[in-house]
Amino acid sequence: MFDQPDLTHWHRDVPTLGASVVTLGAFDGVHSGHQALISGTVKRARALGVPSVVCTFDPPPKVFFGRATQLCPLAAKLARISALGPDHVVVFSFDEALRALSPAAFMARLALLGPRELRVGGDFRFGAKQEGNVSLLARRFDVHVQPPVRCAAGEVVSSTRIRGLLEQGLTAAAATLLRPGLNPETSA
Ligand SMILES: Cc1cc2nc3c(=O)[nH]c(=O)nc-3n(C[C@H](O)[C@H](O)[C@H](O)COP(=O)(O)O)c2cc1C
Ligand SMILES: Nc1ncnc2c1ncn2[C@@H]1O[C@H](COP(=O)(O)OP(=O)(O)OP(=O)(O)O)[C@@H](O)[C@H]1O
Numbered sequence: 001m002f003d004q005p006d007l008t009h010w011h012r013d014v015p016t017l018g019a020s021v022v023t024l025g026a027f028d029g030v031h032s033g034h035q036a037l038i039s040g041t042v043k044r045a046r047a048l049g050v051p052s053v054v055c056t057f058d059p060p061p062k063v064f065f066g067r068a069t070q071l072c073p074l075a076a077k078l079a080r081i082s083a084l085g086p087d088h089v090v091v092f093s094f095d096e097a098l099r100a101l102s103p104a105a106f107m108a109r110l111a112l113l114g115p116r117e118l119r120v121g122g123d124f125r126f127g128a129k130q131e132g133n134v135s136l137l138a139r140r141f142d143v144h145v146q147p148p149v150r151c152a153a154g155e156v157v158s159s160t161r162i163r164g165l166l167e168q169g170l171t172a173a174a175a176t177l178l179r180p181g182l183n184p185e186t187s188a
Pocket of ligand 1: 061124125
């Protein structure tokens, strides 16, 4: 549906799957922290012999709320995600209807994926007014919390930090954190 010439299946809402390993987030820029999370999801799914699923939002919620400028257009984000090899990508349109959905209603939607494991960072929030967090998610699903990926200087890599580098004209530093295929343990 997105004219992507690869093996990933694209969806505008969750497909019903018997089992899966799932990660989710805005993934604006698909930086090295995101790459570690998505690659870990693909690896874990392969180990369990089930499909891997990346759920993301368009636009990124922070952009929808006017709290940030978008780093990466949807097509580029999807190309970067698909290069990491997930079986499915779900793109939720982030709009007034989705933003008002309760954490419980959103978890009911995720349950259609049959997640054997959900993989997110410790700061992941979801649901109306950002009321859902990792503890709530863990009441219903088996949750794996990805440790934060840091750059060589020790700072946690984030889309916010990359936006800041670009605003200061530090494009080379920003590009390092965005580089595809890097080893998050040793790069940047
Ligand atoms: C169903 C749903 C409703 C949301 N409603 C809000 C909201 O009311 N206010 C808000 O700031 N963010 C809202 N968000 C965005 C989340 O806080 C968060 O940005 C999103 O789940 C992506 O996670 P990430 O920012 O860690 O990538 C919502 C997300 C979901 C999935
Ligand atoms: N450096 C990182 N290491 C590991 N996981 C990360 C890292 N940065 C983000 N994540 C995780 O990736 C998912 C998507 O995060 P998100 O898209 O909000 O990234 P972000 O860099 O924190 O963005 P922003 O700075 O705009 O808030 C979340 O589960 C989040 O916890």
